[in-house]
Amino acid sequence: xxxxxxxxxxxxxxxxxxxxxxxxxxxxxxxxxxxxxxxxxxxxxxxxxxxxxxxxxxxxxxxxxxxxxxxxxxxxxxxxxxxxxxxxxxxxxxxxxxxxxxxxxxxxxxxxxxxxxxxxxxxxxxxxxxxxxxxxxxxxxxxxxxxxxxxxxxxxxxxxxxxxxxxxxxxxxxxxxxxxxxxxxxxxxxxxxxxxxxxxxxxxxxxxxxxxxxxxxxxxxxxxxxxxxxxxxxxxxxxxxxxxxxxxxxxxxxxxxxxxxxxxxxxxxxxxxxxxxxxxxxxxxxxxxxxxxxxxxxxxxxxxxxxxxx
Amino acid sequence: xxxxxxxxxxxxxxxxxxxxxxxxxxxxxxxxxxxxxxxxxxxxxxxxxxxxxxxxxxxxxxxxxxxxxxxxxxxxxxxxxxxxxxxxxxxxxxxxxxxxxxxxxxxxxxxxxxxxxxxxxxxxxxxxxxxxxxxxxxxxxxxxxxxxxxxxxxxxxxxxxxxxxxxxxxxxxxxxxxxxxxxxxxxxxxxxxxxxxxxxxxxxxxxxxxxxxxxxxxxxxxxxxxxxxxxxxxxxxxxxxxxxxxxxxxxxxxxxxxxxxxxxxxxxxxxxxxxxxxxxxxxxxxxxxxxxxxxxxxxxxxxxxxxxxx
Numbered sequence: 001x002x003x004x005x006x007x008x009x010x011x012x013x014x015x016x017x018x019x020x021x022x023x024x025x026x027x028x029x030x031x032x033x034x035x036x037x038x039x040x041x042x043x044x045x046x047x048x049x050x051x052x053x054x055x056x057x058x059x060x061x062x063x064x065x066x067x068x069x070x071x072x073x074x075x076x077x078x079x080x081x082x083x084x085x086x087x088x089x090x091x092x093x094x095x096x097x098x099x100x101x102x103x104x105x106x107x108x109x110x111x112x113x114x115x116x117x118x119x120x121x122x123x124x125x126x127x128x129x130x131x132x133x134x135x136x137x138x139x140x141x142x143x144x145x146x147x148x149x150x151x152x153x154x155x156x157x158x159x160x161x162x163x164x165x166x167x168x169x170x171x172x173x174x175x176x177x178x179x180x181x182x183x184x185x186x187x188x189x190x191x192x193x194x195x196x197x198x199x200x201x202x203x204x205x206x207x208x209x210x211x212x213x214x215x216x217x218x219x220x221x222x223x224x225x226x227x228x229x230x231x232x233x234x235x236x237x238x239x240x241x242x243x244x245x246x247x248x249x250x251x252x253x254x255x256x257x258x259x260x261x262x263x264x265x266x267x268x269x270x271x272x273x274x275x276x277x278x279x280x281x282x283x284x285x286x287x288x289x290x291x292x293x294x295x296x297x298x299x300x301x302x303x304x305x306x307x308x309x310x
Numbered sequence: 311x312x313x314x315x316x317x318x319x320x321x322x323x324x325x326x327x328x329x330x331x332x333x334x335x336x337x338x339x340x341x342x343x344x345x346x347x348x349x350x351x352x353x354x355x356x357x358x359x360x361x362x363x364x365x366x367x368x369x370x371x372x373x374x375x376x377x378x379x380x381x382x383x384x385x386x387x388x389x390x391x392x393x394x395x396x397x398x399x400x401x402x403x404x405x406x407x408x409x410x411x412x413x414x415x416x417x418x419x420x421x422x423x424x425x426x427x428x429x430x431x432x433x434x435x436x437x438x439x440x441x442x443x444x445x446x447x448x449x450x451x452x453x454x455x456x457x458x459x460x461x462x463x464x465x466x467x468x469x470x471x472x473x474x475x476x477x478x479x480x481x482x483x484x485x486x487x488x489x490x491x492x493x494x495x496x497x498x499x500x501x502x503x504x505x506x507x508x509x510x511x512x513x514x515x516x517x518x519x520x521x522x523x524x525x526x527x528x529x530x531x532x533x534x535x536x537x538x539x540x541x542x543x544x545x546x547x548x549x550x551x552x553x554x555x556x557x558x559x560x561x562x563x564x565x566x567x568x569x570x571x572x573x574x575x576x577x578x579x580x581x582x583x584x585x586x587x588x589x590x591x592x593x594x595x596x597x598x599x600x601x602x603x604x605x606x607x608x609x610x611x612x613x614x615x616x617x618x619x620x
Contacts, residue, residue: 034584050584059584173563173572236576243553244563253483253554260585262483266546268583272576274344274360274369 006115013093017064030055042068048261059098061264066091075251079187087117096265102231103218105133109207125188129207132179134231135283140214145297147210148183151202166293176291178241230284235267316425323403327374340365352378358571369408371574376401385561389497397427406575412541413528415443419517435498439517442489444541445593450524455607457520458493461512476603486601488551540594545577
């Protein structure tokens with residue numbers, strides 16, 4: 001029965017990958033994603049799809065994988081260490097978008113399901129999405145978190161997953177979050193498979209809806225060289241997170257997965273400027289204020305839609 | 311007696327920092343280093359000096375630190391774990407140079423001394439230098455390793471420290487070295503303090519001599535946009551090493567040192583291009599061949615000085 005379940009999730013991830021690719025290509029209005037199928041051991045396979053140098057997107061990657069393994073890596077079972085070493089199947093879909101235009105945020109989404117051979121069988125979902133604006137628009141942050149809220153089962157559920165997102169996408173050495181957050185969940189088992197899978201589909205749906213809304217709202221805005229530089233500095237922080245902190249990247253690098261797929265999330269360009277300080281009162285300075293965990297976006301940005309940035 | 315010793319090393323590091331700054335400013339022919347003094351606990355202090363946006367150097371950092379600590383961090387005593395937690399003094403000098411011109415290599419040097427409060431007192435040196443060419447010139451690699459050899463006490467000593475350098479500056483996920491190596495030593499205690507300190511001064515001397523020779527040889531060469539892009543991709547690998555692998559960076563980030571100093575080694579600009587492959591037969595392709603541990607540079611590049619690159 002769970003075999004059929006993970007196959008249903010795998011098939012959904014593949015279909016949703018195609019839908020994401022179509023939508024992103026349509027938003028881009030020129031760029032096309034590469035299309036590969038790579039065979040992995042035991043009839044597993046992956047479909048890494050990358051768009052580089054598009055019209056709107058400097059880089060976008062939408063990766064699907066289906067793995068069949070004989071020994072679950074310890075890193076995949078933080079909360080259930082007794083499962084390490086068991087046979088497993090896993091399927092995952094991940095998205096990263098790095099636009100050219102600093103008015104558009106960088107974004108990331110990940111959805112995954114694990115099925116572990118045990119008595120009884122163990123399955124769980126993981127994933128979430130987060131947004132990394134460069135020039136922050138309160139209206140966009142509201143759109144983002146409203147969609148995050150709608151993907152969840154309740155206010156409480158949203159608040160829990162939002163908190164987990166703030167905690168995960170955090171750079172302790174900078175004392176700042178990677179962006180303005182979203183949702184993050186791991187070892188997720190809802191009331192039953194049907195409801196959990198539905199929730200995961202909702203996360204995917206609201207991710208796409210929110211990012212499409214924001215991208216269309218901002219894509220025609222002009223930008224300055226200073227704003228682009230600021231985006232490149234923020235992308236440096238993104239690279240710091242992905243290389244020095246992210247558990248997923250660490251696991252990928254250590255487990256010997258194809259390095260170009262693991263590191264497809266890295267920004268196409270990045271900058272590091274010694275002791276850079278944003279101009280006081282600028283949108284960059286406003287962003288620096290926003291990179292804190294625990295901000296209640298749905299309350300705070302309610303009555304101040306874009307007063308500073310537009 | 312060892313108090314006087316570490317103070318002698320500290321004073322040498324400070325003087326050598328000034329000399330490095332002078333030489334690099336003179337090579338640059340325009341850029342000037344910042345000059346700060348930061349007080350640290352227990353009368354320790356640091357002098358981070360950074361040149362950004364020079365004529366020849368896009369970024370150069372020459373950092374001096376003198377630390378007085380009440381508890382030696384475990385990360386500083388890998389080979390002597392019984393020393394962790396003891397009072398200590400440490401002094402260090404580090405250099406990183408990222409030129410604009412891809413014909414010039416990126417380079418790094420680090421020298422450090424630890425003095426640990428124990429009965430009897432324990433002291434040791436660490437450090438080394440390594441070179442990261444973008445467009446490789448055999449003549450430059452020869453200059454580099456000849457100077458590395460001359461800094462060492464013997465052929466055997468050079469081979470040991472060169473091997474350690476190849477092993478340390480290695481990206482396992484890429485299966486490549488960071489560059490063409492040089493010297494790396496840790497927990498170094500020679501026959502006595504006098505000889506060890508002399509060796510460390512020789513390392514500094516030959517680092518400067520070698521890099522100055524190479525920089526003067528290449529600084530007037532023109533470069534293409536493709537060559538600059540290749541340098542930026544190589545710098546992406548540099549950032550991967552520093553953020554995901556380097557023990558020094560990890561230790562710095564985890565121990566709460568000033569993040570802008572710890573990360574001053576990061577490239578000012580970097581690129582990641584999905585599945586980039588250098589043109590066969592190009593200098594970039596030649597470099598890819600050179601990024602392997604264990605190449606005996608002093609034998610190999612003997613009779614083939616720059617035949618491919620010039």
